[in-house]
Amino acid sequence: MDAEAAKLLGAGLAAIGAGVAAVGVGNVFGSFLESALRNPSAADGQQGRLFIGFAAAELLGLLAFVVAMILIFVA
């Protein structure tokens, strides 16, 4: 396999990482919503931490997407 082929294959592999990160994001929001519906009055007070957790998980997925883009267009 030559380098040109490997970087296209590598970009496809990196895109798997972006998809898997969505499981983490879904877990943060899923758990929040499940409990927010049980105790709606406390939901607003935890919204800050919800967004920190969401951003942290989303960041890792976006990094995997960045790796895919670098492999296609830069490497």
Next chain:
Amino acid sequence: MDAEAAKLLGAGLAAIGAGVAAVGVGNVFGSFLESALRNPSAADGQQGRLFIGFAAAELLGLLAFVVAMILIFVA
């Protein structure tokens, strides 16, 4: 393997990422619906956060799809 073959294979791998992201989206909606049916009166108040969580997880799946499209048509 030459580059033409690798980019088609890479696009298939990227599509795995799009599929896995559906687990995250399903987790958001699954948890929401489970609790919304237990406490229907509070469901409307959480709808905004439901769509933020859905959009965040869906985005990562769409990014994986974008990588697949770029590999097929652009790279």
Next chain:
Amino acid sequence: MDAEAAKLLGAGLAAIGAGVAAVGVGNVFGSFLESALRNPSAADGQQGRLFIGFAAAELLGLLAFVVAMILIFVA
């Protein structure tokens, strides 16, 4: 496969690691939020441990991203 090809392929594999780490981050925040909404008055007291757990899981994802970057630009 030559070394140039293998390092680009390795970068794509490393990006999967970054995505999988998001599942761990999502697990930390998801469990915290779920229980914080059940007992909101105790949530602030556990925030320090929340961020230690978040940082530990996030670090591993960032390390996987660093490995991908090193493989592309340094190795």
